[in-house]
Amino acid sequence: MKRLEAEEALRQSEERTRAIVNTALDGIIVIDERGIIESINPSAARIFGFGVEEIIGQSISILMSEPDRSRHDGYIQRYMATGEKKIIGIGREVVGQRKDGSLFPMDLAISEMRLGSRRMFTGIIRDITERKAAEEAAAQIARQQAAVARLGQRALAGKDLESLLDETVRQVADILEVEYCKVLELLPDGESLLLKAGVGWEKGLVGSATVGADSDSQAGYTLLSRTPVVVEDLLTELRFTGPALLHNHKVISGMSVLIQGLNDPYGVLGAHTTQKRTFSKDDVNFLQAVANMLGTAIERKKSEEALRQSEERLRLALEVGRMGTWEWNMAAGEVKWSPSLEAIHGLAPGTFDGTFEAYQSDIYPEDRDAVFASIRRSLLEGVDQGIEYRIVRPDGSVRWLGAKGRIFSDETGRPARMIGVCSDITERKGSEEALQESHRILDALMEYVPEGITIADEPENVIRLISQHGADLVGYPRFAFEGVSGEEYHRIWRLYHPDSDIPAGHDEIPIARAVKKGETITNEEWLLAQAGGERIPILCNAGPIRDRLGQIIGGVLAWRDIRSIKETRLALEEAYRREHRIAEVLQRAILPRLADHLPGCAIATQYQPAWKEAEVGGDFYDLFDLGHGRLGVLIGDVAGKGLLAAVRAAAARYAIRSYAYLDPGPSRVLTFANEVLCKDCPDGGSLMITAFFAVLDTANGILTYANGGHEPPFLRAEGGGVGEMRLHGRALGIFSGYSYPEASQRLEPGDMIVLFTDGITEARRGTDLFGREGISDYLNQSRHADPESVAKGLLEAAQSFAEGALRDDAAIVAFRFDARTDEREHSSAGCSPEAPRVSQPLAEIGMSA
Numbered sequence: 053m054k055r056l057e058a059e060e061a062l063r064q065s066e067e068r069t070r071a072i073v074n075t076a077l078d079g080i081i082v083i084d085e086r087g088i089i090e091s092i093n094p095s096a097a098r099i100f101g102f103g104v105e106e107i108i109g110q111s112i113s114i115l116m117s118e119p120d121r122s123r124h125d126g127y128i129q130r131y132m133a134t135g136e137k138k139i140i141g142i143g144r145e146v147v148g149q150r151k152d153g154s155l156f157p158m159d160l161a162i163s164e165m166r167l168g169s170r171r172m173f174t175g176i177i178r179d180i181t182e183r184k185a186a187e188e189a190a191a192q193i194a195r196q197q198a199a200v201a202r203l204g205q206r207a208l209a210g211k212d213l214e215s216l217l218d219e220t221v222r223q224v225a226d227i228l229e230v231e232y233c234k235v236l237e238l239l240p241d242g243e244s245l246l247l248k249a250g251v252g253w254e255k256g257l258v259g260s261a262t263v264g265a266d267s268d269s270q271a272g273y274t275l276l277s278r279t280p281v282v283v284e285d286l287l288t289e290l291r292f293t294g295p296a297l298l299h300n301h302k303v304i305s306g307m308s309v310l311i312q313g314l315n316d317p318y319g320v321l322g323a324h325t326t327q328k329r330t331f332s333k334d335d336v337n338f339l340q341a342v343a344n345m346l347g348t349a350i351e352r353k354k355s356e357e358a359l360r361q362s363e364e365r366l367r368l369a370l371e372v373g374r375m376g377t378w379e380w381n382m383a384a385g386e387v388k389w390s391p392s393l394e395a396i397h398g399l400a401p402g403t404f405d406g407t408f409e410a411y412q413s414d415i416y417p418e419d420r421d422a423v424f425a426s427i428r429r430s431l432l433e434g435v436d437q438g439i440e441y442r443i444v445r446p447d448g449s450v451r452w453l454g455a456k457g458r459i460f461s462d463e464t465g466r467p468a469r470m471i472g473v474c475s476d477i478t479e480r481k482g483s484e485e486a487l488q489e490s491h492r493i494l495d496a497l498m499e500y501v502p503e504g505i506t507i508a509d510e511p512e513n514v515i516r517l518i519s520q521h522g523a524d525l526v527g528y529p530r531f532a533f534e535g536v537s538g539e540e541y542h543r544i545w546r547l548y549h550p551d552s553d554i555p556a557g558h559d560e561i562p563i564a565r566a567v568k569k570g571e572t573i574t575n576e577e578w579l580l581a582q583a584g585g586e587r588i589p590i591l592c593n594a595g596p597i598r599d600r601l602g603q604i605i606g607g608v609l610a611w612r613d614i615r616s617i618k619e620t621r622l623a624l625e626e627a628y629r630r631e632h633r634i635a636e637v638l639q640r641a642i643l644p645r646l647a648d649h650l651p652g653c654a655i656a657t658q659y660q661p662a663w664k665e666a667e668v669g670g671d672f673y674d675l676f677d678l679g680h681g682r683l684g685v686l687i688g689d690v691a692g693k694g695l696l697a698a699v700r701a702a703a704a705r706y707a708i709r710s711y712a713y714l715d716p717g718p719s720r721v722l723t724f725a726n727e728v729l730c731k732d733c734p735d736g737g738s739l740m741i742t743a744f745f746a747v748l749d750t751a752n753g754i755l756t757y758a759n760g761g762h763e764p765p766f767l768r769a770e771g772g773g774v775g776e777m778r779l780h781g782r783a784l785g786i787f788s789g790y791s792y793p794e795a796s797q798r799l800e801p802g803d804m805i806v807l808f809t810d811g812i813t814e815a816r817r818g819t820d821l822f823g824r825e826g827i828s829d830y831l832n833q834s835r836h837a838d839p840e841s842v843a844k845g846l847l848e849a850a851q852s853f854a855e856g857a858l859r860d861d862a863a864i865v866a867f868r869f870d871a872r873t874d875e876r877e878h879s880s881a882g883c884s885p886e887a888p889r890v891s892q893p894l895a896e897i898g899m900s901a
Contacts, residue, residue: 077095079096079097079098079100079175080095080096081093081175082174083112084171085171087112088110088112089107099150100151101151112175117149121149143162145180157179158179161175161176196335196338197338199342200475201454201473203220203342204473205472217346221233231326236321238316239265243265244262244265247262247297268292269295271322273291274320275320280339281307284330301326303324304325304326304327305324307331307335309321309336311347312347314351323339348377348392375476376391377393378393378473379471379472381468382468385407397443398449414443414444416441418442423441426438437457437458437459437472441453452476452477453474453477455473455474503611504526504611505519505609505611506545506563506610508607509605510604510605514537515541517534547560547561547579548580562578563594563607570596571594573593577590578611590612591617592610594607594610653750653869654839654867656839657865657866658843659673671809674687675865678712680751681750682747682749683748683867684712685745687807688705688741688742688744688760704741708721708725729784730786730788740786743760744760745758746758750869750871752798754797754798754799755797755805757795757796758779761782764780768835769800770804771800774828776828800869802868804842804866806842811861813827814859815851815853816859817854830845830849846864
């Protein structure tokens with residue numbers, strides 16, 4: 053009886069074990085010591101594509117790929133003979149082979165068991181094809197992001213456009229593993245696109261081949277639709293036929309995106325292959341990110357050629373809010389953001405205040421320590437910065453950013469500035485929970501956002517949502533708008549053309565143009581009629597909403613009341629004009645009036661402010677009698693523009709003059725002035741001033757000088773030759789405790805010293821600078837001119853180079869040593885005939901014939 057019960061228990065146990073094995077998701081295979089399959093569960097058979105019965109009794113090697121298939125019997129025999137385990141009890145990742153011959157990756161774990169005198173081996177198998185694919189996709193995304201960052205850094209480093217385009221197409225083709233990549237530039241006629249750069253195309257086509265800009269080509273379709281275009285099979289494509297360029301190269305699949313300029317599109321970036329392929333959303337995002345970077349780089353080149361003084365005009369034009377650039381000037385304590393980075397942080401263009409503290413306040417509190425640790429490591433070790441962190445926008449929303457930065461050091465090896473690229477990676481970091489809550493967030497925004505917002509659906513232009521603020525601004529409840537057609541909405545939301553009584557037609561209002569025509573409207577002014585009849589000025593933005601295929605499914609309109617903005621703008625303009633007038637008077641007051649004659653030398657000066665639209669600058673100079681036949685000569689420049697710069701220039705000039713009266717040694721004067729300026733920062737930031745101060749003893753012709761970060765002057769010797777007075781020191785007002793070096797130069801009668809500010813060296817024609825070479829060339833060509841002619845002629849030469857308009861204020865001081873013969877003899881009485889003329893030989897200060 054007990055034996056029967058035991059047999060029944062054993063049978064039930066075997067049934068349970070068999071049920072578990074047969075229902076297990078992982079594959080389970082049992083083989084004997086010869087490698088013959090004794091049992092296999094349905095999951096394993098399904099993984100390898102066999103039926104259970106057809107594989108029982110077969111050698112396990114039929115499930116292996118070469119070379120493991122040929123070596124398998126040897127593996128078992130070696131283990132049976134030596135007991136050495138290669139995989140048993142360890143587990144590893146291997147390659148399996150299905151019945152149809154296809155290979156796949158799998159995790160394999162083998163255990164050994166004994167049944168009586170027999171050795172059996174059990175293998176647990178898991179197909180990891182999907183996991184490997186996910187890992188490869190993640191690695192591909194990382195490679196794409198790294199490539200975008202690299203290309204962004206190349207663009208920021210000032211690489212010429214042709215080289216940047218060539219490198220871009222090579223990297224895109226490599227990352228996407230396609231045979232062809234191209235950049236097409238829209239030609240001025242607007243009817244065709246030029247193959248500007250490319251890889252893989254037949255020799256001679258790059259730079260000469262063109263593609264039509266109409267909707268019959270993929271590039272033209274991309275240009276017109278202004279959305280990414282993906283083609284899986286060009287032969288069956290219905291939207292367009294494709295140009296001969298693609299068909300001649302047997303292209304099957306590809307994608308193209310718009311390269312957007314500041315106002316108009318630059319062209320199209322495309323990637324193509326002769327294989328049929330499905331491109332992922334990440335591939336499209338990567339290509340668009342690269343196109344955005346190219347658009348930014350192209351606009352930057354254009355701005356460098358076309359713009360002159362305004363900082364607004366010189367900023368990098370990064371149009372798309374997914375990438376932005378930044379620069380941190382550590383010496384000046386300034387942080388500059390591109391407009392696109394301001395947009396990433398939720399700021400309007402030009403509203404970032406340019407301080408490290410403002411940047412710090414945007415960082416998510418829990419991420420600040422990690423960000424600062426990354427910055428410290430870059431500063432201490434001189435390595436590139438790379439970090440991902442969160443920011444909090446002014447509206448309270450949290451965004452993920454990926455940042456890469458590079459350190460640049462000054463001539464002393466100390467970190468001076470850091471530049472980098474920042475991209476919005478929120479979508480990559482976002483979770484499914486955030487997506488599920490998107491509708492609730494939208495409802496909350498429509499309830500509380502302080503702007504008028506309307507969302508409409510196609511095809512009937514039905515109003516789906518309107519913000520509470522927008523409804524209040526018009527003077528009707530929200531339900532009066534939502535669900536009505538575009539025609540009804542037009543009767544409630546009445547617009548008039550600015551400064552007129554002409555009402556807008558239905559097809560003219562921004563939301564209708566966005567939905568019906570696909571227009572994007574930016575900063576368009578209208579008059580809005582409120583329910584009470586009053587018309588108020590508003591600023592409108594509108595655009596279409598598209599699905600993943602690029603079809604318009606609706607539109608969005610945002611508007612705001614700009615009555616207070618208009619009033620504030622008028623007040624600010626008047627304040628600016630008032631400040632500009634004060635600064636001009638102050639700046640004229642700080643420029644000294646020279647005496648008709650100063651014993652021992654002839655002196656001339658020139659001062660030229662930048663063009664009328666520019667702010668007043670901080671250039672200054674001074675010449676004063678220190679007694680005992682000594683003349684003090686000063687020239688300098690205060691960082692910044694406007695009234696504050698003019699005030700600082702006046703303060704610096706009078707401070708240095710006062711210190712010189714107490715102790716005329718140039719080193720001591722600049723050292724003492726630097727200490728005071730480091731402690732006296734009116735705006736709480738760094739007060740950076742460059743200055744060159746010299747004392748000329750007219751009795752013996754000795755010129756003693758010190759340099760505080762200013763442009764070194766030139767010496768034009770009477771006997772021939774022009775040289776630079778090379779002596780460097782730090783700018784004033786930054787680093788306390790610094791002692792300025794001092795040098796001396798003995799002047800012969802007729803020797804002339806020419807001092808100047810950077811408004812001369814930075815005179816620009818396109819991307820070329822007048823530079824120190826321009827000054828040297830001019831002085832070599834005017835060897836016998838007097839100081840008045842030199843100062844006036846040098847200014848005219850710089851203006852002529854800049855085509856009539858200097859980008860910055862410019863100051864020039866030219867003085868010639870003219871000691872009389874009896875003075876020279878008197879000064880030589882106390883000197884040895886062998887005394888050297890200079891403390892630094894002319895060869896060392898850069899004298900040229």
